[in-house]
Structure formats: structure tokens, C-alpha cells
Amino acid sequence: MSRQVEVVGGGPAGLYVARLLKLAEPELRVVVHERLGSDAETFGFGVGLTEATMRNLANADPETADQIRHASFAGHTLDFRRAHDNITLHGARNLAIGRATLLRILEDAATRVGVEIRTGAKADVTTTAGADVIIAADGVRSSTRRKLSADLGVGEILGRSRFVWCGADFAVDSAFFAAAEAPQGLFVAHAYPYADDRSTFLIEVDEDTWVSANLGGLDAVVPAGETDHASVEILNRVFEDALHGRPLLTNRTRWGRFTTLTLDRWSVGNTVLIGDAAHTAHYTLGSGTKLALEDSIALAEALRGESSVAAAFAAYEQARREPVERFKRLASRSQAWWDSYRVRADRPIGELALSYMTRAGNLGIADYARDQLEHVRTALSWLGDNVPIDPSMLDDWVLSRPLTSLNLPAREVDSHTLDRTCAHESIEWNSSRVWDELADAALHAARQNLSIPLLVTGDNDLESIGARIDLAERIRLQTGRVVGVLLPAAARAQAAAAVGAGRADFIVRG
Ligand SMILES: Cc1cc2nc3c(=O)[nH]c(=O)nc-3n(C[C@H](O)[C@H](O)[C@H](O)COP(=O)(O)OP(=O)(O)OC[C@H]3O[C@@H](n4cnc5c(N)ncnc54)[C@H](O)[C@@H]3O)c2cc1C
Incomplete structure (x- = not known):
């Protein structure tokens, strides 16, 4: 096993793999580099976790799994809503947790076992060059992946729909999809509660609505890193009933298009990619954080069990390729269904x-x-x-x-x-x-x-x-x-x- 591991990115994947490595081998030096300062607000609101994921977490690290479960919001059914129609799709299945809460738990868990966390500065393969192993957990816009893209064989496909990730300051009474026809166009919200006083509201539009509601025009004049308040105002009106008249919560809320990544390999030399840096699966399957955490488990196990870094990276990729590709396949069909929602909207x-x-x-x-x-x-x-x-x-x-x-x-x-x-x-x-x-x-x-x-x-x-x-x-x-x-x-x-x-x-x- 290597002596020093540098992790680029303090999201769920980076913090969790750091914790698991240090837990297994306390004499290892593990450093996590997170570009956001410790007082900065992370992006996003809640994330969903399935019971199957919770079982995997409990096997790998019962203490952290308990804390995540304890801080999660459980027990909501899933409904489909359209104008005055409402149908329940299934009973309570998933847990949801605020992204900030999850990160706090993982950061505390990593710190407790002696992981060094350095915040407020970007890292990359050059700043971490002295390490035996570099773990790139720097998310979907990974600069590590960009630098190594020729060796990794990277492809990117942009989704057809646009989405914004917002929140609400109350717990919706069940998770739901709500389709709303408004004068500006067709909007779909995916909402679920993740705390007693918080819900995620992810809202999607297709190209027709993007044009008819002039969302591109509104977005174009918003400076980088700021919220598109004019779009959010439209969404507040469109989803007024679902929001009980409350305004959406925002956090650098901008329209985005989902990026699906394809990589021929997940490692080069002593650098390995995990989580969103290595693969993405559309959010309508709610599996990005699951895949990131499960990558961390597999990589920590491989680094512990194999005698060389190359063998460990090969074992990690061998363990994870098939389940990741399966989720990507399911997620891409789910994405296609939502991207084309309009063709079946009146059924x-x-x-x-x-x-x-x-x-x-x-x-x-x-x-x-x-x-x-x-x-x-x-x-x-x-x-x-x-x-x-x-x-x-x-x-x-x-x-x-x-x-x-x-x-x-x-x-x-x-x-x-x-x-x-x-x-x-x-x-x-x-x-x-x-x-x-x-x-x-x-x-x-x-x-x-x-x-x-x-x-x-x-x-x-x-x-x-x-x-x-x-x-x-x-x-x-x-x-x-x-x-x-x-x-x-x-x-x-x-x-x-x-x-x-x-x-x-x-x-x-x-
Ligand atoms: C709209 C939307 C909804 C989603 N909903 C869900 C859901 O319901 N359930 C679910 O499981 N997943 C969901 N996801 C996906 C989920 O957010 C990601 O899959 C998950 O966060 C991946 O974790 P990660 O640690 O790999 O990457 P990230 O969470 O992106 O973390 C990467 C970290 O690296 C840091 N970083 C980046 N570059 C550098 C650098 N150069 N130096 C230092 N630090 C750096 C970033 O600041 C960040 O903290 C959703 C995603 C989106 C976009």
C-alpha cells in the first residue's frame, strides 16, 4: 500500500474515500484538497439515497452510515401530478439528505480518523505530484480529467433539456413530479423533501420552452456565478401552487444541460478518477451520489488489497465498470424519457x-x-x-x-x-x-x-x-x-x- 494519498476534491467521493483509506490504514498520510473555502456554501440542495446504497455504506463503514441515516429524511411516497391529476407511483422507499449535511458528516468522519483537509485552494496533478497515489474526485467539471483527457479517452454528450436546481423552505408532503403548462411553455418539477423544513425542486424545460419563455435571453445577461433571478421569478409563478406561494430558494442557480461522460479508462499512471469526475448518470435516476460513494468503497478496498498501485487501479475499475455502465444505461433512457416528455404529455x-x-x-x-x-x-x-x-x-x-x-x-x-x-x-x-x-x-x-x-x-x-x-x-x-x-x-x-x-x-x- 502507498504511503501518501492526495485527493483532489472534497465532495462525497473525495471525503469518503479519504475516510475509508485512513480508517483501514491509520499510518497512511491522506490529504483532501477542496477548492471552496470552509465557509463557502456548496452547490445544490438535497440528494436521494436508496436503501441498497445504505446497505453498502453500512458494510463499509457502519459509523458513518448510521450518521447519514440519522440525518436523513425518510418516508415520502412518490407522486405524479399534472394540473388537477395526481397519481401515486410508489410508497416510501428512499432517503434524502441535504448535500451540505452529507458533506459535513463525511468531513467530520474523515477528520476524526486523521485525514488532513485543505480548503480554499484548487489542486491538480501538478500540485499533488509528490504523492504515491492521486485520487481525482473533482466532480463533473474535473480539471484533472481535462488535463489527462488524451490518455483517458474522454467523450462528453450534452443533454437536450435545461435544468435548474432550486430548493423550498418547507418539506413537501410527498416527493413528486409536477408537469405545468403555462403561457410561457411546458415546465416539469422534480421535488422531494430532505429535511423538516427543506425540499429540493429541480425544474426542467425542453428546447421549445427554452425559446418560448426566452430563458436563454434571461440567462445571457446574468454574470458568471450568480443566480438567474428573472428565470426563478417565472418558476415561482408557474409552480405557485406546488410551492404554496413560497419563493424558490436559490444558490448560484443557473440553467444547465446535463453532461454525460464516457471515459475509455479511469486511471493514468498514479492518478485515478472516481465519482462524477469519472462518470455521470442522469439525475432523474437519482444515482450520482450513490455511484460516487460506491466508487470510494471499491477504490479503498482495491488499494488495501493489491500490492501495486497499477493492480489496485485495475481491480477498482474491474469492480466498478459493470455496475456503473448499467446505471448509465438506465439513466440515459430515463433522461430520454424526460427530454421527450412533451410528446406524451397529454396522455x-x-x-x-x-x-x-x-x-x-x-x-x-x-x-x-x-x-x-x-x-x-x-x-x-x-x-x-x-x-x-x-x-x-x-x-x-x-x-x-x-x-x-x-x-x-x-x-x-x-x-x-x-x-x-x-x-x-x-x-x-x-x-x-x-x-x-x-x-x-x-x-x-x-x-x-x-x-x-x-x-x-x-x-x-x-x-x-x-x-x-x-x-x-x-x-x-x-x-x-x-x-x-x-x-x-x-x-x-x-x-x-x-x-x-x-x-x-x-x-x-x-
Ligand atoms: C441537478 C442535479 C441533481 C442531482 N440529484 C442527485 C440525487 O438526487 N441523488 C444523487 O445521488 N445524486 C444527485 N446528483 C448528482 C450528485 O450531485 C453528484 O453525482 C455527486 O455530487 C458526485 O460526487 P463527487 O464527489 O464525485 O463530485 P462533487 O459532488 O461534484 O464534488 C467535487 C468537489 O471537488 C471540488 N473541486 C473541483 N475542482 C477542484 C480542484 N481543482 N481542486 C480542489 N477541489 C476541487 C468541488 O468544489 C467539489 O466540492 C445530482 C446532480 C445534479 C447536477
Whole structure:
């Protein structure tokens, strides 16, 4: 094990890895460099943590996990709201904690075991050059990553929507998504309580609203590092009811676009990246802090268990790549769902809720029905009467419904049945992006022949499967064309969810 570790960045990842390293090996010298002064306010309001993450934290460091749990706000359900509609998506599951509170706990925990924390100055790979190990935990805008980008193989993709991270000075009574149509455009709030007197309000707009509400014009005149008060004023009016007339809390609140990172490798020489510096997963999956803390656990374990720094970095990346990529995949579908919210904004709230719950592909109809059976049965009633009451029968029931407009005996058929029954066109689609220019061209082509169904085919990896369901939904909703998706038998739950949530008209087994 190395003798001196320098950590760049005192966010959740940096503070936690420092604590875990020093806890395991007290004679190690561990220094954390945080550019913000100790009296500076950190960005953001609350963050969500799942019970699965809490279990991981409890295994790695029971004392800190207890403190985090104790300071967290628990027990809120999740609702979907639109004008006067409200539907509960699921019961109480997650914890939420103020970002500042979490950082205070982690900083105290690190200091208690002897980590040196230096605040108020930026660090980088040159200022930390004497260390045996440099851990870059300097967040999504990591300067370490920028300096090493050629070796790390870095790619960045900017999200289509814009978001601001605000707060409220009261605890909303449940976590919720609220979609609001206002004269200025369509706005969506993601809100949840994280303390008795605090809630996070994250608000998103798409490009149309960005233009129609002139948010770009308002943002352009705000000096760097300051809050865009004019935009916040608009949001206060749009979400007046949800805010009970209270003004949003701000903290250097500006519109941003989510950056999705891709890195070929997470380390170069004696420098390794963790947390947001290494990877990002869209906030609508609420997993950024989870991934950052779990990286810290894996890296600390690897540095403890391996004889060389290179072997430790390889073991860390080996342990973390797969779970991180899985979350990124789910998060990117969740992001695509929210980015394209407008195309399904007018659908009945129950169908919207079903579509939301199954958007990322990790939950099926049956998973949602185990929590909210009656909502699911109502949402599926467009497919026929007698929706089963046993959640485990729902996928079969959905896929066995006939598609009378095509004379198909069931919504799930094999390719021979489709060929025999109706003329159709096919399009092969493997790109994960279904809102770029290539997808616009596919949409345009799909409009040319609306009278016969279109079958979307492609590869059988999880990313391609998700992408073609997303493309099918886009074509279906934006052209009105009847669209089917070719899916392998292993993706049966996704197939049923795609039909049940109106993302595809039919499925071809392949
Ligand atoms: C709008 C939004 C909502 C989110 N909601 C959630 C959520 O609900 N749940 C969740 O888990 N996550 C959420 N996240 C993500 C979460 O905030 C991050 O994933 C998490 O903070 C990552 O931790 P980190 O330690 O890697 O990076 P950060 O928290 O970004 O910490 C990096 C630290 O490094 C410091 N730093 C940067 N450069 C230097 C330098 N050169 N020298 C010294 N210090 C430096 C910064 O000041 C900062 O303190 C959200 C993010 C956004 C943008």
C-alpha cells in the first residue's frame, strides 16, 4: 500500500474515500484538497439515497452510515401530478439528505480518523505530484480529467433539456413530479423533501420552452456565478401552487444541460478518477451520489488489497465498470424519457405513470403492479376488460391481446404470423440516440408510408433493445403510424411494458 494519498476534491467521493483509506490504514498520510473555502456554501440542495446504497455504506463503514441515516429524511411516497391529476407511483422507499449535511458528516468522519483537509485552494496533478497515489474526485467539471483527457479517452454528450436546481423552505408532503403548462411553455418539477423544513425542486424545460419563455435571453445577461433571478421569478409563478406561494430558494442557480461522460479508462499512471469526475448518470435516476460513494468503497478496498498501485487501479475499475455502465444505461433512457416528455404529455395520467415506471427497462409492469395494482389495471384497461388481478399474469395478458387493426391474433407474434397477416416495412435501428438528426430522418421516412405498419429491428444487446423501443414510441406518437418492435424472448417484460405503456403497438419475437 502507498504511503501518501492526495485527493483532489472534497465532495462525497473525495471525503469518503479519504475516510475509508485512513480508517483501514491509520499510518497512511491522506490529504483532501477542496477548492471552496470552509465557509463557502456548496452547490445544490438535497440528494436521494436508496436503501441498497445504505446497505453498502453500512458494510463499509457502519459509523458513518448510521450518521447519514440519522440525518436523513425518510418516508415520502412518490407522486405524479399534472394540473388537477395526481397519481401515486410508489410508497416510501428512499432517503434524502441535504448535500451540505452529507458533506459535513463525511468531513467530520474523515477528520476524526486523521485525514488532513485543505480548503480554499484548487489542486491538480501538478500540485499533488509528490504523492504515491492521486485520487481525482473533482466532480463533473474535473480539471484533472481535462488535463489527462488524451490518455483517458474522454467523450462528453450534452443533454437536450435545461435544468435548474432550486430548493423550498418547507418539506413537501410527498416527493413528486409536477408537469405545468403555462403561457410561457411546458415546465416539469422534480421535488422531494430532505429535511423538516427543506425540499429540493429541480425544474426542467425542453428546447421549445427554452425559446418560448426566452430563458436563454434571461440567462445571457446574468454574470458568471450568480443566480438567474428573472428565470426563478417565472418558476415561482408557474409552480405557485406546488410551492404554496413560497419563493424558490436559490444558490448560484443557473440553467444547465446535463453532461454525460464516457471515459475509455479511469486511471493514468498514479492518478485515478472516481465519482462524477469519472462518470455521470442522469439525475432523474437519482444515482450520482450513490455511484460516487460506491466508487470510494471499491477504490479503498482495491488499494488495501493489491500490492501495486497499477493492480489496485485495475481491480477498482474491474469492480466498478459493470455496475456503473448499467446505471448509465438506465439513466440515459430515463433522461430520454424526460427530454421527450412533451410528446406524451397529454396522455391519461395512469398511462403516463405506467410509461414512467417502465421507462428505463429495469422495472416491468408486474414490478409496478406489486405496489400499485389498481393504478396498473386502470392504465391497462385500454387493452380490454378483465385485466388480471395477479401481477405475475399481466405480461402474458398484455401480449395476448389482439391487434384488430392489423388482424393480428395477439400483440406478440412470430415473424411468420406477421408476414402472413399484413404487409409491413422494417427499419434496423441500433443507435442509442433517438432524438438526433439520424432519428429525425428515420421519423421523416416513417411518415412517407403511414398506411402499413413499421417494424423496428436491431441488435439484441440491452442498449439496442431499449433504443428501438424508444424509437418506436417516438414514431408512433409523432406520426400516428402503427409500429412494432422485434424483441428477443429474454426481453419479455420489456415487450409487455412497451405495449402496455403505448410505446409499441405490437412485438415480434426474434
Ligand atoms: C441537478 C442535479 C441533481 C442531482 N440529484 C442527485 C440525487 O438526487 N441523488 C444523487 O445521488 N445524486 C444527485 N446528483 C448528482 C450528485 O450531485 C453528484 O453525482 C455527486 O455530487 C458526485 O460526487 P463527487 O464527489 O464525485 O463530485 P462533487 O459532488 O461534484 O464534488 C467535487 C468537489 O471537488 C471540488 N473541486 C473541483 N475542482 C477542484 C480542484 N481543482 N481542486 C480542489 N477541489 C476541487 C468541488 O468544489 C467539489 O466540492 C445530482 C446532480 C445534479 C447536477
